[in-house]
Amino acid sequence: MKALEVKDLHKTYPQWRGESTKAVKGISFSVNEGEIVGFLGPNGAGKTTTIKCLCGLVEPTKGNISIFGIDAVNETRKAVSNTSAVLEGNRNIYWRLTTRENLEFFAGLQGRSGKEVGPEIERLLERFDLKEKEDTAARKLSRGMQQKLALSCALIRGTDFLLLDEPTLGLDVKTSKEMRRFVKRLTTEEGKTILLSSHDMNVVEDVCERVIIMNEGKILANDSVENLKDIFKINLYDFILEGEQELQKLKEKYDVNEIKYENGNTKLRVSLKDSESFYSLVNHLQEKDLRLKEVKNLDTQMEEIFMNVIERGR
Numbered sequence: 001m002k003a004l005e006v007k008d009l010h011k012t013y014p015q016w017r018g019e020s021t022k023a024v025k026g027i028s029f030s031v032n033e034g035e036i037v038g039f040l041g042p043n044g045a046g047k048t049t050t051i052k053c054l055c056g057l058v059e060p061t062k063g064n065i066s067i068f069g070i071d072a073v074n075e076t077r078k079a080v081s082n083t084s085a086v087l088e089g090n091r092n093i094y095w096r097l098t099t100r101e102n103l104e105f106f107a108g109l110q111g112r113s114g115k116e117v118g119p120e121i122e123r124l125l126e127r128f129d130l131k132e133k134e135d136t137a138a139r140k141l142s143r144g145m146q147q148k149l150a151l152s153c154a155l156i157r158g159t160d161f162l163l164l165d166e167p168t169l170g171l172d173v174k175t176s177k178e179m180r181r182f183v184k185r186l187t188t189e190e191g192k193t194i195l196l197s198s199h200d201m202n203v204v205e206d207v208c209e210r211v212i213i214m215n216e217g218k219i220l221a222n223d224s225v226e227n228l229k230d231i232f233k234i235n236l237y238d239f240i241l242e243g244e245q246e247l248q249k250l251k252e253k254y255d256v257n258e259i260k261y262e263n264g265n266t267k268l269r270v271s272l273k274d275s276e277s278f279y280s281l282v283n284h285l286q287e288k289d290l291r292l293k294e295v296k297n298l299d300t301q302m303e304e305i306f307m308n309v310i311e312r313g314r
């Protein structure tokens with residue numbers, strides 16, 4: 001069964017004065033049970049609006065949403081009872097309540113008693129390193145801890161479908177990595193279905209099997225990370241040459257991205273379409289008597305794919 005099916009979703013925000021904003025302009029996509037899908041897009045692309053429509057916080061202007069087969073537009077309450085959302089990292093927790101009280105409160109919302117969820121709360125506190133802070137008010141936690149608590153509160157509800165909006169926003173490198181690892185495990189070990197939005201390509205590349213790229217309210221790409229890498233394969237190389245070399249002229253013939261001087265060497269970053277242009281460049285460098293120390297083939301980065309998709313969609 002599909003965990004989520006979105007058909008021709010539109011959302012237009014009425015403005016108080018002046019023009020209305022068409023935040024989502026007729027998008028359709030689905031998410032399979034147990035899948036983890038990334039939602040990428042620049043500021044204002046419509047990601048948050050879409051997620052808010054999915055969890056019943058914003059009423060769509062038009063279109064259909066079905067969550068585990070239940071109509072989420074007309075039977076919102078029933079549909080979202082099996083959905084938890086973590087919006088903008090840490091907004092969904094109660095700042096005056098302590099860590100433990102927050103967890104008990106969210107379990108209660110789902111009709112689960114403190115007794116029933118006791119061991120689960122303990123597990124989450126341990127897992128997220130929050131045990132020491134169980135009696136601290138949420139407002140006094142660091143941002144990273146608040147984010148971990150927000151995710152724990154979503155998890156304690158025990159729903160199968162999770163909507164995570166920017167789960168790693170504002171986290172330091174270590175905490176962001178921990179969070180990614182944890183999110184990944186939620187699908188592999190617990191079979192959760194996750195839709196995750198982020199600005200950070202690395203997060204999406206690291207965690208998601210499939211990516212949906214949105215811009216200006218529309219979906220521009222919806223494919224696996226691997227396929228997108230194939231479609232937008234860019235053969236990017238770093239040629240490291242001995243000494244500081246003047247290579248500006250190469251720009252006339254090759255697609256040079258960057259020339260940089262590092263540790264007495266010259267780094268030439270260039271994209272080469274095929275093996276012919278690769279050998280032509282190597283020959284050229286040899287003819288000029290330049291000593292090649294190293295050639296590195298750089299992996300296509302999610303960031304390049306993203307830029308390509310956005311450019312192409314304009």
Ligand code: ATP
Nearest residue numbers: 013021022023041042043044045046047048049050
């Ligand atoms: P970001 O990554 O910056 O959060 P986003 O992709 O999540 O962006 P949205 O927050 O969905 O994008 O915004 C899409 C558009 O809708 C923007 O032009 C925004 O200004 C507008 N918008 C969002 N919320 C409202 C609202 N409550 N009222 C009016 N316009 C809104």
